[in-house]
Amino acid sequence: MITLFVIGILILSIKLVIFAVKAAWGITKAVLFIVGIPVILVGLLIAGLASLAGPLLVIALIAVFLVSRKKGI
Numbered sequence: 001m002i003t004l005f006v007i008g009i010l011i012l013s014i015k016l017v018i019f020a021v022k023a024a025w026g027i028t029k030a031v032l033f034i035v036g037i038p039v040i041l042v043g044l045l046i047a048g049l050a051s052l053a054g055p056l057l058v059i060a061l062i063a064v065f066l067v068s069r070k071k072g073i
Contacts, residue, residue, distance in 0.1 A: 037060055044052055 041057055041060070044056070
């Protein structure tokens with residue numbers, strides 16, 4: 001009986017670790033997308049690399065538009 005209990009606890013622990021990794025990855029993607037991309041673009045613009053920041057901004061806007069259309073938002 002204890003063997004089944006230990007196996008159940010191990011399975012539960014593994015599933016919780018997998019869930020935690022997925023949640024952390026989702027939060028990381030959201031934070032980088034919301035904070036990271038604008039900071040990089042503003043940094044490039046301030047550094048005088050407007051010729052690089054402009055096309056990146058256009059690509060980011062197109063990507064956001066396509067993702068929002070795909071999700072139906």
